[in-house]
Amino acid sequence: MIELRKIYDRLYKQYGPQGWWPAESKFEMMIGAILVQNTNWTNVEKALANLKLHLEPKALGKLSNDTLAKLIIPSGYYNIKARRIKSFLEWFQTYNYDIDKIKKIDRNRLRQELLNINGIGPETADVMLLYAFDKAIFVVDAYARRIFNRLGYDMPKSYDGFRQKVELELPCDLKLYNEFHALIVEHAKVQCRKKPLCGTCPLLDICAQRIESSAKG
DNA sequence: CGCCAGGGCCATA
DNA sequence: TATGGCCATGGC
Numbered sequence: 001m002i003e004l005r006k007i008y009d010r011l012y013k014q015y016g017p018q019g020w021w022p023a024e025s026k027f028e029m030m031i032g033a034i035l036v037q038n039t040n041w042t043n044v045e046k047a048l049a050n051l052k053l054h055l056e057p058k059a060l061g062k063l064s065n066d067t068l069a070k071l072i073i074p075s076g077y078y079n080i081k082a083r084r085i086k087s088f089l090e091w092f093q094t095y096n097y098d099i100d101k102i103k104k105i106d107r108n109r110l111r112q113e114l115l116n117i118n119g120i121g122p123e124t125a126d127v128m129l130l131y132a133f134d135k136a137i138f139v140v141d142a143y144a145r146r147i148f149n150r151l152g153y154d155m156p157k158s159y160d161g162f163r164q165k166v167e168l169e170l171p172c173d174l175k176l177y178n179e180f181h182a183l184i185v186e187h188a189k190v191q192c193r194k195k196p197l198c199g200t201c202p203l204l205d206i207c208a209q210r211i212e213s214s215a216k217g
Numbered sequence: 218c219g220c221c222a223g224g225g226c227c228a229t230a
Numbered sequence: 231t232a233t234g235g236c237c238a239t240g241g242c
Contacts, residue, residue, distance in 0.1 A: 037224040043240055044223090076239040080225085121225045141223050158231095185223055 002153055004169050006206055008176070011183040014202035018182035021131040026099050028055050030092075033127045034084050034119065035075040046074035057097040061089050084119025091117050099132065107135040122159040130181065136174045138166045139181040143188035150197065151207055 023029040028048065035044045050071040054060050060068070069082035091113070095102050102110065110133060114125035122140070129135040138144075140162045148155050148162075156162045170176065191198060197207055 033223090036222090038222065039224085039238090040222040040240070042222095043238095046240085074239060076222090077224090077237050078239080080237055084225085119225070123224065127223080139223085143223065181223085188223080 002148070002166070002169055003206060004166060007147075007151075007203060008180050008183070010202040010206065011187055012179065015183055015186045018179055018186055020178060020182035021127070025055070026132045027057060027097075029132050030088065030128050031055070031060070031085060033124050033131075034081055034088060035072060037077070037081070037124060039076050043074050043076060047072040047078075050074070057089060057092055060085065061093070080119070087118045088120060103133050105133075107137065110135065111137075122163075126163070127181070130174075130177055134174055136172045136177045138163050138170070138177055140166075141181070141185070143184050144181075147184060147187070147203070151203065 021029045021032070023032055031051070032044055032048060035047050048055070050073075051060070054063060054071075063071075065079075065082050065086060068085060069078045072078045072081055072085075075081060105113070107129065111125055111129055114120050114128060115122065120128075126137050126139045129137050130139060140159050145155065145162065156165055170180075187202075191201060197204055201207075
C-alpha cells in the first residue's frame with residue numbers, strides 16, 4: 001500500500017498546478033518527448049528553438065536525417081534521435097497526422113503501437129499517451145523511482161510492474177496523472193539529489209510517518 | 218576535471 | 231530476464 005494520494009496532495013500543495021506538457025502544440029510535445037530522453041530539458045529547448053521553422057509533421061519529414069541531426073545537436077545523441085524522430089513520423093503519417101483520430105484508439109492498444117516504433121520505449125510512449133493523446137497513465141521515470149524508493153516503498157524493478165502498482169491504487173483520472181508526473185519532475189528539480197530528504201521537503205511527514213509505523217509493526 | 222540529465226537499443230549470458 | 235556498452239551535449 002502506497003500513500004499515493006497523500007504524496008500527490010503534498011506535492012500539489014507545495015508546487016501548485018503545473019499545466020504540462022511545456023509545448024505549444026501536441027506535435028511539439030511529442031518531438032520534445034523524444035529529444036528529452038536521458039537529457040536535460042534546457043538542452044531540449046535549444047534543439048526545439050532550432051527546429052522552430054520546421055515544427056510540423058510535413059516540414060520535419062522533408063528534412064534529411066543529416067540536416068535534422070545537425071539542428072538537434074544541443075539535445076545530445078543527435079544522430080540517434082534524428083532517426084527516432086523519423087521513425088515516429090513514419091508511424092504518425094499512417095494516421096495522416098491526425099491526433100484526434102489516434103485518440104480514439106484504446107489506451108493499451110495505442111501504447112503497443114507506440115512501443116513498436118523504434119526509439120520509443122515505455123517512458124516516451126507513456127508521456128505521449130498522457131500529454132498528447134489524453135490517456136490516463138502513470139509515467140515511470142528516474143525521478144519517480146527515486147522518490148518512491150527513498151520513501152521506503154518496495155517497488156518492482158520492471159517498468160510495467162512499477163507503473164501498474166501505482167495505477168492499481170489511483171483512480172483513472174487524466175488530470176490526476178497529468179499533474180502527478182509534472183509535479184514529480186518539478187519536485188526533483190528543487191530537491192537535494194544526494195540526501196534522501198531535506199528539511200523543507202513536502203514529503204517529510206510521510207517519511208516520518210512510515211518510519212514510525214514500521215517501528216510499531 | 219568528472220558527473221549528471223524527464224532513455225532506449227542491442228549484444229551477450 | 232538482466233546486465234553492460236553505447237549514443238553526446240551543456241551546466242555545474
